[in-house]
Amino acid sequence: MRPADLASLAGGSLRGHPTRSLLTLLAMAIGVASVIVLSGLTEGARDYVRRQFLSLGTHLLIVLPGRNETHGGPPPLLGSTPEPLTLDDALALTRLAPVRRVAPVVVGNVPVRHGGLEREVTVVGSTAAFLPVRRLRLAQGRFLPPGDAHRARPVGVLGARLRRELFGPGEALGTWLRVQDRRFRVIGVLADTGQALGLDLGDMLVVPVASAQQLFDTDSLFRILVEARDAESVEPAREAVLRTLRRRHDGREDVTVVTQGAMLAAFDRILRALSLAVAGVAAISLVVAGVLTMNVMLVSVAQRTAEIGLLKAVGAADRQVLALILAESASLSGLGALLGLTLAAGVIALERRLFPAFPLAFEPWAVGFATGAALLTGIAFSLLPARRAARLDPVAALAGHA
């Protein structure tokens, strides 16, 4: 039997029972579409997290004071240490070869007043390098002036949201803000970048690091942000930072350096495992669809006993009958997968139009996995009905005694 004959025979018998064939197709399509859409959801989340990290810059290193001995434990993100990082530590890092920029960071919560309005905001003390290191953009005015980091200046740059809250539609540039007992002149406003990994950058006031240290009466830093020259120099930069700080801290290794890549990789691993698990759970429905295919094929073989008997009587071999039934179920699951793909593509396109900020991913691996699983279950579950058909005795089948 030629493949074309096989296909036309299989197609003909499917068309002979349109309701049954369509329902089986529908079952397969639901399974395939749910695998693709659900893995698109988790892969979309993975892309989202990756983009958020990339928006912070790819070559970023974060230096935290303190270190934990426990291996595999989390970095000491919380808490204080008796050996703090200082501004001079940060300035020493700027001279390292693999380092492009260094932004020291002091952070605190302070009420900021303008006119009759007061708002408790995050005051970030840093230098001119903070803008490029955190990939921020200015909407108006200018950023902190470069120059001696030790010099306190009464100037500040507003986040977009803080500007709205304190000034409304009015002009903010050049006005004076009262922060505790000090006054700061607004020299710039940051562009609205929304939230980055949960940090609302819009509700903050950026001032020179020395001014922030005076405000909080401290000589320590919260973090040092270090930007490496390029992707290759992240690791050398990490080693150089650790070496330099150990030398400056009398040989004690009392800081932790977290690289952006390490954090991204940790999130990436978790989300990848999640999306595989979700796809796997959705694939259970494909097995159910496979069971249905088997059932329908069994019914079809039983109803066509006489037809199969005739085929065998005119000389069709067992293998040809087997191939005929398998071709039928393969086209059922193949068409079902195609329908599922179309359905999934439609859902994803609709979602992308409705929520452009969080697009679902159309993952090639998920498409391949779903289609492969659909075909495999469809054919595997039809082996029993196909063998039953192939083993029919032609005489008995024609006589209707199968």
Place this chain on the structure above:
Amino acid sequence: MNQDLTRLAFGALRSQPLRSGLTALGICIGIAAVVLLTAIGQGLRQFVLAEFTQFGTHLIAVNPGRNVTFGLSGALIHTLRPLTLDDAQALQRLSQVRAVVPVVQGNAEIEAASRSRRAMVIGVGSRMPEAWSMTVASGRFLPGGDLRSTTAQAVLGATLRRELFGSTNPLGRRIRIGGAPFRVVGVMAAKGRFLGFDLDDTVYVPAARALALFNREGLMEIDVLYAPEAGSEAVAGRIRRLLAARHGDEDFTVTTQDKMLATLDDILGILTAAVGALGGISLLVGAVGILTIMTIGVRERRTEIGLLRALGARTGQILRLFLTEAVLLSALGGAAGLVLGAGGAWLLQALVPALPVRVDWRFVLLAEALAAFIGLAAGLEPARRAARLDPVEALRAE
């Protein structure tokens, strides 16, 4: 008649055992997936809740700063409105407050005679073991009395004790924390890990000492243990009023443990339901299976239906007959799925004891009811088709 109906339906199912079995198998797989997935979800939920309640449930935490910034409370960064030891002292005098624990946390080098190690340093008060449900393994905890006490005594966590002293007795020995001398007066019983943190790689010192060590003026947190019979909201309200009066403004955040747990429980419950819904996709496919097989069955049994109608069966009876068949199929499949799912959960628990699994019978009942409903919904259209058959036409078909 109802008995006859069931017998007739059963008979029809039994006459096609393979076909009925496969249709029920589809529902069975779906129900088993729902039961197993919700069992894993519920297990995780209880695991997480147990992690959080191991510190006691009648706790209220007070943090400095009005709002949470950078995902961290104001305690970790600088704030111009610190919580002080005097604030903690004042909270002790509130009614229905059992114990007040000031908390300062940090990281420092700990040196014993021959070894040194960087570990977590927690400044607390003498009532910490009671408030955080921890026990002292040997020696005693920090001395009671004034929260502002600066006595240079320290209590080691189990891991830190092992790392610094090995098997020798640490009690009475001198250690240096961040360069300052302390005397070891006790060792805590092991508490294990919490969300990845090794809680035993820790040394506990008086809060006032920790403030001096880290050169801080404010506490990171004040934990208030209240009497179990008192309402958390009432105590939280009193704490708020007292501190607002002392500070002249509400520049702190009060979190009650039970409220936080309730929120957490809600989130995890929703997550479990979502995971169950994921398994429900298989049920949907199983429903399509019932629809398909019932449609085929009605077509095959036209003569039988025609005969029944000719003998005087009303359309309502035919409808009920086929609906009963569909519901029986899915209910039997569902019951098998329950056994399979619960068995799978049991097996998973036996093979991977670390993965918490717990079959929630509410979800199980819901899944079984859903299975029966699916049978009803999927069987409706084929049953109506059967009921509408014209007896004469149907009999002539053969």
